[in-house]
Amino acid sequence: MTATTRDQFLSAAEHLFAEKGFYGASIATIARELGLTKQALLHHFGNKEKLYGEVLRAISERLATSIDTIRTRVSSPAEQLEEMVLAQYRGQIAEQDSARLIMRELLDNEQRADQAGNWYLKDYLEELVSMAQAVQSSGPRSRAQSLALIYQLLGAAHYFAVSQPTLGNIFGRAELANTRACFEGELRRLVRAALQ
Amino acid sequence: MTATTRDQFLSAAEHLFAEKGFYGASIATIARELGLTKQALLHHFGNKEKLYGEVLRAISERLATSIDTIRTRVSSPAEQLEEMVLAQYRGQIAEQDSARLIMRELLDNEQRADQAGNWYLKDYLEELVSMAQAVQSSGPRSRAQSLALIYQLLGAAHYFAVSQPTLGNIFGRAELANTRACFEGELRRLVRAALQ
DNA sequence: TTGACAACTTACCAGTCGGTAAGTAGATTG
DNA sequence: CAATCTACTTACCGACTGGTAAGTTGTCAA
Known part of the structure; x- marks a missing residue:
C-alpha cells in the first residue's frame, strides 16, 4: 500500500511545521519536498491553516489510540499512570516531529484562532x-x-x-546518548517517588 | 531614569518574539509598538538576527544573576538544588515572556546558526x-x-x-489559579522525592 | 465518444518580508 | 559659525508570502 499524495503532504508538513513552526514553514517549501508546486498542496487542503489543522488532528488521533492501548492492557491506577507517562516519553522520543509540534502548539495556540487542538489535550x-x-x-x-x-x-x-537537538549541540552526541540511556529509568523512579 | 529607546526596543522585541516566534514577529511590528519605523530599529541593532541575539543575551544575564544570588545565600547542596529549581519556576511564572522565548529557542536553535544561547545554557x-x-x-x-x-x-x-495560556483556555482562569496555587508546593515535594 | 472529475500546472496577484540608500532634524563640539 | 554625530525619516528594492484563476492531462463512467 503506497501512501497517497495527501498523506505524503501531511507527513512533509508535520516535519516542516515541527522544524520551523507555522510561520517559518511555507506551503511552497512543503510542496517542493514532494517535487510538487504549492498549488497542488492547496488543491488538497484549501489553505495553510486547514493543512496545519489536519496535521494536528492526525497527531492527536495517534495519541488517543496509544492511550486506549494502555488503559486496556494495564489495570491498577498507579501502574496505568506510570505506563502512561513512560509511553508518552517513548512516543515523543520516537516521533520527535510530533513532540516538537505539540510543544509549538502549546506556545502558539493563544495567537491563532485554532484551539481545536485544545480539546483533545483537555480530554487527555x-x-x-x-x-x-x-x-x-x-x-x-x-x-x-x-x-x-x-x-x-x-x-x-x-x-x-523536545530538547534532543539542543542537548546534542551542547554536550555532543555521545554524552546525550548516555543521558538518554538512563533517562527512562530515572523517569520511572521519579513517577514512583511522586506517587508515594 | 527613563528607559532608552534601545531598551524599549529590546523589551518590545522580547514580548513579540515570545508571542509569535522569530519568524512570526516582524521588525516592522516591533518598531510600531514604540511608534517608530523599522529603520529606526535597524539603526540600533543592524539586523533582525542581532536584535534577537541581544534579547537572548539579556535574558541569560538575568538568569545568571539569579543563580549567583542563590548560590551565595544557600550552602547545602540539596537545599541549593531545591531553591534553584523553585527560583527557576517562580522566575518563569513571573516573566512568562522570557520563559516562552527560551522554550522557543530550545525548539529553534538547531535551525538558525545562532547557538550563542547554547553556551549560557550549558554553563547553567x-x-x-x-x-x-x-x-x-x-x-x-x-x-x-x-x-x-x-x-x-x-x-x-x-x-x-509555558503552558499557562493554553491551560487557561482549557480549564478556565479560576481552575488554573487553583492549580498554580498548589503547583509550587507539589514541585517542592517532587524535588525532595527525587533527591531521596 | 463524450462528459465529468481529479490531480495537477503555469501565470499572476497584492501584500509583506528584511534590508539599503539617501536624506533630515537636533544636539554636541571644535 | 561650521563640522560632526546620533536618531531618526521617506523612498525604495528584490525576494518571498498565501492565495486565485484558468488552463492541461489522464482516468473512468455513461
Whole structure:
C-alpha cells in the first residue's frame, strides 16, 4: 500500500511545521519536498491553516489510540499512570516531529484562532487527572494537586524529548546518548517517588 | 531614569518574539509598538538576527544573576538544588515572556546558526549537574543520571510555566489559579522525592 | 465518444518580508 | 559659525508570502 499524495503532504508538513513552526514553514517549501508546486498542496487542503489543522488532528488521533492501548492492557491506577507517562516519553522520543509540534502548539495556540487542538489535550489531561486521583497512597489529592502532579510528570518527559537537538549541540552526541540511556529509568523512579 | 529607546526596543522585541516566534514577529511590528519605523530599529541593532541575539543575551544575564544570588545565600547542596529549581519556576511564572522565548529557542536553535544561547545554557546545566552530584543521599549518581534528573525537574517547572495560556483556555482562569496555587508546593515535594 | 472529475500546472496577484540608500532634524563640539 | 554625530525619516528594492484563476492531462463512467 503506497501512501497517497495527501498523506505524503501531511507527513512533509508535520516535519516542516515541527522544524520551523507555522510561520517559518511555507506551503511552497512543503510542496517542493514532494517535487510538487504549492498549488497542488492547496488543491488538497484549501489553505495553510486547514493543512496545519489536519496535521494536528492526525497527531492527536495517534495519541488517543496509544492511550486506549494502555488503559486496556494495564489495570491498577498507579501502574496505568506510570505506563502512561513512560509511553508518552517513548512516543515523543520516537516521533520527535510530533513532540516538537505539540510543544509549538502549546506556545502558539493563544495567537491563532485554532484551539481545536485544545480539546483533545483537555480530554487527555482530564483522563490522567482522574487516574492520579484514583491512586491513593498518601491520602487523597485534590483535583488541582492531581493536575499539578501529572503536569509535572508530562513536562519532565516532553521537555527532554523536545530538547534532543539542543542537548546534542551542547554536550555532543555521545554524552546525550548516555543521558538518554538512563533517562527512562530515572523517569520511572521519579513517577514512583511522586506517587508515594 | 527613563528607559532608552534601545531598551524599549529590546523589551518590545522580547514580548513579540515570545508571542509569535522569530519568524512570526516582524521588525516592522516591533518598531510600531514604540511608534517608530523599522529603520529606526535597524539603526540600533543592524539586523533582525542581532536584535534577537541581544534579547537572548539579556535574558541569560538575568538568569545568571539569579543563580549567583542563590548560590551565595544557600550552602547545602540539596537545599541549593531545591531553591534553584523553585527560583527557576517562580522566575518563569513571573516573566512568562522570557520563559516562552527560551522554550522557543530550545525548539529553534538547531535551525538558525545562532547557538550563542547554547553556551549560557550549558554553563547553567553544568552547574546544576555538579550540584546534583554533590547531593549524595542514596549512593552516588553518574553524570548522565544527574543530568537526566535535573532536566526532569527543570522540565516540570518550565513546561508548566509555558503552558499557562493554553491551560487557561482549557480549564478556565479560576481552575488554573487553583492549580498554580498548589503547583509550587507539589514541585517542592517532587524535588525532595527525587533527591531521596 | 463524450462528459465529468481529479490531480495537477503555469501565470499572476497584492501584500509583506528584511534590508539599503539617501536624506533630515537636533544636539554636541571644535 | 561650521563640522560632526546620533536618531531618526521617506523612498525604495528584490525576494518571498498565501492565495486565485484558468488552463492541461489522464482516468473512468455513461
